[in-house]
Amino acid sequence: MQGKHILLGVTGGIAAYKSADLVRRLIEQGAEVQVVMTRGAQQFVTTTTFQALSGRPVRTDLWDSAAEAAMGHIELARWADLVLIAPASADFIARLAHGLADDLLSTLCLATAAPLAVVPAMNQQMWSHAATQANVAVLARRGVQLLGPAVGDQACGEIGPGRMLEPLQIVAQVAALLPERGPLQGRRVLVTAGPTRECIDPVRFVSNRSSGKMGFAVAQAMREAGAEVVLVTGPVCLETPPGVRRVDVESSEQMHTAVQHELPGTAIFVGTAAVADYRPLACAEQKIKKRSDSLTLEMTRTTDVLAQVSACPAASRPFVVGFAAETQEVEQHAREKLLAKNLDLIAANEVGHTKAFDADENSLLILWRGGRLELPRASKLSLARSLTRLIIERLLSQPLAVGASVAAPAPSAVAVPSAVAAPSAVAASSAVAAPARATVTARN
Numbered sequence: 001m002q003g004k005h006i007l008l009g010v011t012g013g014i015a016a017y018k019s020a021d022l023v024r025r026l027i028e029q030g031a032e033v034q035v036v037m038t039r040g041a042q043q044f045v046t047t048t049t050f051q052a053l054s055g056r057p058v059r060t061d062l063w064d065s066a067a068e069a070a071m072g073h074i075e076l077a078r079w080a081d082l083v084l085i086a087p088a089s090a091d092f093i094a095r096l097a098h099g100l101a102d103d104l105l106s107t108l109c110l111a112t113a114a115p116l117a118v119v120p121a122m123n124q125q126m127w128s129h130a131a132t133q134a135n136v137a138v139l140a141r142r143g144v145q146l147l148g149p150a151v152g153d154q155a156c157g158e159i160g161p162g163r164m165l166e167p168l169q170i171v172a173q174v175a176a177l178l179p180e181r182g183p184l185q186g187r188r189v190l191v192t193a194g195p196t197r198e199c200i201d202p203v204r205f206v207s208n209r210s211s212g213k214m215g216f217a218v219a220q221a222m223r224e225a226g227a228e229v230v231l232v233t234g235p236v237c238l239e240t241p242p243g244v245r246r247v248d249v250e251s252s253e254q255m256h257t258a259v260q261h262e263l264p265g266t267a268i269f270v271g272t273a274a275v276a277d278y279r280p281l282a283c284a285e286q287k288i289k290k291r292s293d294s295l296t297l298e299m300t301r302t303t304d305v306l307a308q309v310s311a312c313p314a315a316s317r318p319f320v321v322g323f324a325a326e327t328q329e330v331e332q333h334a335r336e337k338l339l340a341k342n343l344d345l346i347a348a349n350e351v352g353h354t355k356a357f358d359a360d361e362n363s364l365l366i367l368w369r370g371g372r373l374e375l376p377r378a379s380k381l382s383l384a385r386s387l388t389r390l391i392i393e394r395l396l397s398q399p400l401a402v403g404a405s406v407a408a409p410a411p412s413a414v415a416v417p418s419a420v421a422a423p424s425a426v427a428a429s430s431a432v433a434a435p436a437r438a439t440v441t442a443r444n
């Protein structure tokens with residue numbers, strides 16, 4: 001967090017007093033904190049408290065003639081590396097969801113390009129109210145990070161969800177939203193995750209057992225390595241990793257459209273999604289009634305999202321990583337997929353009968369032209385981190401196809417763990433086709 005600019009928005013909730021401590025904790029981590037308070041917030045804590053703790057005058061007014069002579073609200077919006085709203089009142093969340101700009105803080109939230117994190121704090125009935133839940137869902141869909149709320153005793157004497165997270169918990173999550181300079185800083189990574197649902201009729205679909213856990217872990221690991229990460233996911237029940245922009249889709253067609261939309265400027269594409277290979281030829285308009293003893297569904301091939309990304313023109317083609325979920329002859333099938341789809345890397349795993357799908361642990365066999373690496377059983381996050389380091393190593397060994405404007409990180413910035421970097425861990429495989437690119441690492 002050293003030197004990062006955090007714009008802390010304080011709104012009118014009883015938890016505003018905790019934000020005074022939050023300012024101290026953020027500053028302890030090396031951040032610069034500029035506090036902006038709503039009128040409601042000033043009913044709970046004075047600007048003097050925040051000014052003394054942050055060492056900066058607190059901003060409260062959109063119509064501050066001194067600051068606005070130089071477009072102060074736009075300057076603040078540009079200054080921020082992160083806008084953090086803590087506590088975020090139900091009222092402020094509603095205003096954010098509707099895009100209002102009727103005071104300084106709400107205007108800043110519209111005017112900034114920085115990530116926005118919201119820490120709700122309110123009475124449990126207010127939090128559970130359908131209006132608040134709908135507003136929160138709108139924010140989540142827009143990529144706003146929601147931190148908390150916690151469940152527990154409330155200032156009003158009730159018990160339930162709505163407590164603001166403690167300052168140290170907020171600091172930990174904010175740190176993840178602002179990764180230190182990593183080897184992928186300045187690079188965009190697109191990850192797909194989860195299953196797709198292919199419509200049979202308005203109430204039925206064909207899907208698969210993918211939980212999305214591996215893809216979410218990859219998105220988190222890439223973010224930790226400093227990348228800007230976009231995660232296109234099918235229907236899953238998982239929390240979005242901090243700092244990751246999530247795009248929810250349902251069908252393979254929607255996933256294809258979302259990937260094509262997000263692809264420009266992408267340096268690395270990791271396709272972990274279990275995209276349906278076939279979908280029903282037609283989706284019945286009305287629920288299919290059980291009128292006969294058997295039912296035949298005619299299926300048709302879906303668009304191959306991974307192959308399409310890999311077939312991009314060289315000038316805009318990202319480094320392409322595929323996943324192969326196989327129930328038998330894992331290595332052979334994965335190698336065939338690597339070559340058939342012209343991937344840069346493939347991570348293969350055995351699935352079925354409680355293996356891999358929906359499990360928290362897995363093992364991976366990673367193949368590329370001229371090499372292979374086995375990652376033994378570990379948590380999916382740990383595997384994702386190892387995979388990320390290997391991708392970085394492979395990426396840096398190739399000419400940059402994407403983002404000529406993006407500076408390649410200094411090799412010294414790349415921390416490759418010995419398990420990945422040690423030549424002994426990478427056994428060249430003669431069964432894999434000869435290197436297709438001129439630039440391969442010496443060990444190949």
Ligand SMILES: Cc1cc2nc3c(=O)[nH]c(=O)nc-3n(C[C@H](O)[C@H](O)[C@H](O)COP(=O)(O)O)c2cc1C
Nearest residue numbers: 011012013014015038040041089090091092121122
């Ligand atoms: C004593 C008191 C405590 C309040 N606590 C909260 C709270 O914890 N969370 C909340 O969302 N609103 C709370 N409110 C209501 C807000 O202060 C009110 O909706 C206000 O308009 C919020 O303004 P703001 O969002 O511009 O800061 C409280 C009001 C009072 C009078």
